[in-house]
Amino acid sequence: MEKVNVTVALAGNPNCGKTTIFNNITGSRQHIGNYPGVTVERREGVRRFLDRDLVIVDLPGTYSLTAHALDEVVARNVIIDEKPDIILNVVDASNLERNLYLTAQLLELERPMVLGLNMTDVAQSMGLEIQDQVLSEKLGVTVARMIGNRNQGTEDLLKAVVEIGAVKQNRPFTIHYGTQIEEKISQIVIALEPIVDAKYPVRWLAIKLLENDEDIINIVSGVAGGVAVCSSVGQIREELKGVLGDDLEMIIAELRYRFAGELYRAVTKVKGSNQLDSFSDKIDKILTHRLLGLPLFFGVMWLLFNFVFWVGGYPQGWIENGTAWLGQAVGSHMADGDLKALIQDGIIGGVGGVITFLPNILLLFLGIALLEDTGYMTRAAFVMDRVMRGVGLHGKSFIPLLLGFGCGVPAIMGARTLENPRDRMVTILISPLMSCSARLPVYTLLIGAFFAKDYAGTVLFSIYILGIVLAVVMGVIFRKYLFAGEREPFVMEMPPYHMPTLKGVAVHMWERSVLYLKKAGTIILAVSIIIWFLSNYPSEVPYSKDFDQAKAQVEEQVEAQIAETIYQPLGIEKLEDNQELADAVQKIEEVEKQTEEATADLEEGSPELEALQQEKEAKLAELEAQSPDLYPVAQQYHEFDQQKQEELDKLDKEQTGEKLAQSYAGQLGKAIEPVIKPLGFDWKIGVGLVAGFAAKEVVVSTMGTIYSVGGDDKDAGALQDALQADPTFNPLVAYALMVFVLIYTPCIAALSVIKRETNSWKWMIFSAVYSTVLAWVVTFAVYHIGLMLGY
Structure with missing residues (x-):
């Protein structure tokens, strides 16, 4: 059968459930890209239904089709073009x-339409009864x-779409804008009909010209006779403004709102009190409270x-053990050499870490998904509006910044929803200061190695708060010196609270995990192999001494001590000659080995550690009781060994x-060490930071590769x-390194998006340079203040 x-085009307000419906219709058959010429995300999906291939284009969520924001222009252009x-x-239905x-x-x-x-x-729980049949008759569309x-x-809904799609007949729809405006609309329509392209609804063009829509004015001016029409419409606007006493754009918007209000009252019956609103209001009084709102958000x-x-510590331990086992299993089936070292140290050690x-x-x-889906993130933006006003921005700018906790790329792209170009630029430049998930592995590694578990969350929290503070400070500076201008008022919808759906949260987590693993299998894999090569070559380097001879001397000296102290008094030549001693x-x-393994992850002074130490002493005392004569000799042999x-x-x-110091990686690290030494960093940290330009997770894989050269353990625990x-590291240096990783240059993906969003190489380079300089200054301050305080 031939496919049809x-x-x-899926259109709707933000928070109307459009994305959920898009996912319900298309499932996994989705494609995400960008609209041509702009950076607004384009999401498409396909669904086979009743012998029809439905191609669903998810338009940007928008409240109107004016020309104030890219999203609005894109949505209407898709419908027209x-x-x-x-x-x-x-x-x-709850905000109809x-x-x-x-x-x-x-x-x-004037396109065929179905209303979902x-x-x-939710509307029913609020006591609202929507008469969908009446709504359908008044609008002339099918309502599902x-x-x-x-x-x-x-x-x-899909049946209605297929039925209307088969007819493809436009239903005429007109809002009456009043006698005076309608007369002028008719006059403009007569002037437009001979000159404009048929793809544009002529009445709609006339209304847009009256609204002084720049995009439409440019389109009409571009056709023969269009300039004269636009000039005439300009005179009409001024004439009507004098008669009606206000700007036409405002008057037409008010008339549309009046139409929406009258239609809503005609199709809606209200039963009882609005319990849902009352419940939401009670929660909002606490969560958006002038004094409590901010502390609650940080809490x-x-x-x-x-x-x-x-x-996360529990599954992390399981993966560590699995990574270590994989490295040993692969290594046991391979001959010693560069290939084995590459796979064990470079690939498993780097990517596995x-x-x-x-x-x-x-x-x-x-x-983050739970906070977004419940509706709390919008409240957080409202609460942060007071902070953002000090930056010259408003709470709406905080939404892209919140996205930055997940990934800097959507955070930067999220700035496109801001109407003011100055707000967009400032938000783009400060978004990378929000700590993205790619930095989390670095924090987790360093916090796990140098800070007690009881304080781990607080240390991590401090890093994230530092990012927010720096974003605010830099926002103030940029708004004052680079992008001065009037501030926009903060207007944002507070959606009702929702119970998150298991499917929605699971899809969100699945998408993020796939992206993370893809990055691990591409960028991180490639960089890990490069770092392994740089760390291992040149393979032959001059050493300060003959290490093989030095190791042989150590073995000879210790063996001589054992022979003199243990073997000769017992009249034996080797340990195996006295089986009881060997046992x-x-x-x-x-x-000793059992105790070491059991106490590896325990903190000093913890009750568990003390209990295991006591257990060890008890076992050794039991061994001494079994062999009182040989135990001291066996203990002395163990100490020698x-x-x-x-x-x-x-x-x-x-x-x-x-060897590392003379490798290519070592030479690179040594070259930049003078710059980072005042921060407490050495050349090995420098190599990791350079690799982190590609992706911040690569800092961990690079450290894993560098520190695993010559070793057998490749898991994160061994790296910690x-x-x-390493004598270079201590808690202060670890914290300073986290601060530097938080601030310094965005990754390659984020920089490329900055270039796209600003359409400027200048701002991309500026973002990389200013953030790296800022990282050096702040880290220098943190490190040296820490030294002065005795850390």
């Missing part, structure tokens, strides 16, 4: 009056009732970060350090141990 395509077969207008304003504008475009009456359950978050009514964020650390932090990333996005040594080593191993490990680290053993 029906193009459907692409001529979709049907407009599917999703409206929120406000939603009908956009509906009226869509109908004026969503959230009817639905509850999007339960996927109810989707089939009926919510503090709880979120503690949740990320406490809960980043994947270890996937649970923390998912938990962070879980928290005692083995039992002591087993006790430990001394030998410590000396050999010291020589191994010294040799590895010299290696950092703790």
Whole structure:
């Protein structure tokens, strides 16, 4: 059977449930891109229904089709230029009056339309009864009732779409704007009909010209005779303004709102009191309280970060063990050489170290998704409006900044919803200062290594708060010196509170995890291999001494001490000559090893650690009681063996350090070390920071690769141990490094989006330079203040 395509433009206000319905219709068959010529996201999906291929184009959520924002222009241009077969207008039944304003504008475009009456359950709980049949008759469109978050009514909606799509007949729709305005509209229509393209509804063009819509004025002026028409309309505007006493754009908007209000009252019956509004109002009195709102917001964020650390620690440990096992399993089946080292150290050690932090990333996005879906994030924007006003921005600018907690790319792109170009530019430049999820693995690694678990969430919280503070400070500076101008008023809808859906939250987490793993399999993999190569080559380097000879000398010296102190008095030549002694040594080593493994993740002074130490002492005392004569000798042998191993490990680290220092990575790190040394950083940290230009997670994989050269353990726990053993690191240096990673240049993906959004190389380069300079200054201050305070 021949396929029949029906193009459907999905339009609606923000928070009307449009995205949920789009997901219900299209499922996983979606494609995300950009509209040509602009950076507004374009989302499309396909659904096969009743022998029709429905191509769903999800238009940007917008309150109107004026020319004040990119989203609005894009939405109306898609309808006019692409001529979709049907407009599917999703409206929120619980906020029907406000939603009908956009509906009226869509109908004026004279395209076939279906009205999706969503959230009817919420409207019912508010005591609102929408008479959809009356609404359908008055608008001349099919109305389908639905509850999007339960996927109810989707089939009926699609049937209506297919039926209207088969007819493809425009229904005439007219709002009467009053006798005086209507006379002028008719006059302009007569002037336009001979000259304009047929794709434009002529009456709609006339109204837009009266509204002084710059986009439409440019289109009409571009055709023969259009300039004269526009000049004539300008005179008409001034004439009507003198008669009506106000700007025509305002008058026409008021008349549309009046139409929406009258229609709402005609189709809606109110039963009882509005309990839902009353409940929402009671919550809002607390969450948006002038004094309590801000502390509550920071309290919510503090709880979120503690949740990320406490809960994420368990699956993180499982992945660490799995990564370590994988490295050992792969290594055991490969011959020693560069290929084995590349796979173990470069790929498994680098990429595996980043994947270890996937649970923390998912938990962070879980928290953000829950806060967004409940409606709390909008309240947070309202609360932050008081802070943002000090920057010269308003609370709406805080929404893109909140998105920055997840990823800087959508945060920067989110600035396009701001009407004022100055607000957009300032928001784009300060968005990267919000700590994105890509930085979380760095924080988790360093906090886990140098800070007690009880304080982990608070330390992480402080880093995020620092990002917010710096964004505010830089916003003040940019608004005052680079983008001075009047501030815009803050107008934003407070959507009713919703119970998040399991499907919605799961989809959000799935999308983020797929993106994270894709990045691990592409950018991070590539950088890990490059860093491994730079860390291992040149393979032959001159050493300060003969390490093989030094290791042999250590073994000879310790063996001589053991022979003199233990073997000769017992009349033996090697340990195996006295089986009872060998058994005692083995039992002591087993006790020590079991205790070391059990206490690896415990903090100093913790009751669990003390209990295990006491258990160890009890086991050793039991061994001594079993062999009172041989136990002291076995213990002395064990101490000699430990001394030998410590000396050999010291020589191994010294040799590895010299090789790394002379590798290509070492040479790069040494070149930038003078710049970062005042921050407490060494060349190894410098290599990680340079690699982090590609993606911030790469800082972890780079450190894992550098510190695993010559070692066997590649999991994050082993990397934390290696950092703790490095004399460069201490809690102050770890905190300073987190501060630098928070602030310095956005990653390549974010920089490319800044270039696209601003259409300027200048601002992209400025963003990278100013943030890196700011990172150096702030980190210098943090490090040296810490030193003065004795840390």
